[in-house]
Amino acid sequence: MAKRVFDLVVASVLLALLAPLLLVIAAWVRVDSPGPALFRQQRVGRGGRAFRIHKFRTMVVDAPRRGPALTVGDDPRITRAGRWLRRRRLDELPQLIDVVRGDMSLVGPRPEVPRYVERVPPSLRDELLALRPGLxxxxxxxxxxxxxxxxxxxxxxxxxVDVLLPRKLALSLDYARRATLASDVAVLLRTLGALLGRGRR
Known part of the structure; x- marks a missing residue:
């Protein structure tokens, strides 16, 4: 309960404080390439329930028809605005909406698309999906x-699938098994530091 209250309060405050920035980014995304400002994609959430994650759109609208589902390196489908947003991870900011709605938490395993969740061993999958996914x-x-x-x-x-996903799963579950509200705050501060460092590159 304390974690949910913390998520709700912090995400709501951040959305209010960042509203001008979010509006500017949304406008830039739409001006930079035709299409909506937000991108929605199905992810697997707590209890295996599907939900629509929100991100700023960083690719051309017909990206799925132009190439593979996995985006790698200097993908030509990424827009000019999208490249800048991805480098700084600002495309993830709309997920604060998902936190307020209760689909996500500020800290928790990153939500995967269904096809990758199916690759997780059943015993670990159940443990993973017992948690609310995080930013x-x-x-x-x-x-x-x-x-x-x-x-x-x-x-x-x-x-x-063979290297990164198992590594991410092991790290996520190891953290979740011993997480506290204080450790969540520490992860948020580390994330902020990492993003500020990327922004200066």
Missing amino acids: TDPASLAGLDEDAQLARAADPEREY
């Missing part, structure tokens, strides 16, 4: 440069 967690911090790793792989899809 960030230690696995996210460990994989901030996973795009570069995928870009170097001969088969990015296999690299993600």
Whole structure:
């Protein structure tokens, strides 16, 4: 209960404070390329329930028809605004809406698309889906440069499924098994520091 109250209060305050920035980004996304400002995609949430995650759109609207589902490296489908937003992870900010709605938490395992959840061993999958997915967690911090790793792989899809996904799962579950409200705050502060560092590059 304390975690949910913390999520709701912090996410609501952040949405209010960041509203001008969110509006500017939304306008830029729409001006930069035709299409909506927000991108919605089905992810698997707590208890295996599907929900629609919100992000700022960073690719052309017909991206699924132009290439693979996994985005790697200097993908030509990424827009100019999208490249800037992805580098700084600002495309993730609309997920504060998902936190307020209760679909996500501020800290928790990152939600995956159904096809990747199906690759998780059943026993671990049940444990993973007992948790509310989050905006960030230690696995996210460990994989901030996973795009570069995928870009170097001969088969990015296999690299993600066989190497990155198990690693992220292990880190996420290890953290979740011993998480406290104080450790969540620490992860949020580490995330903020990492993002500020990326923004200065």
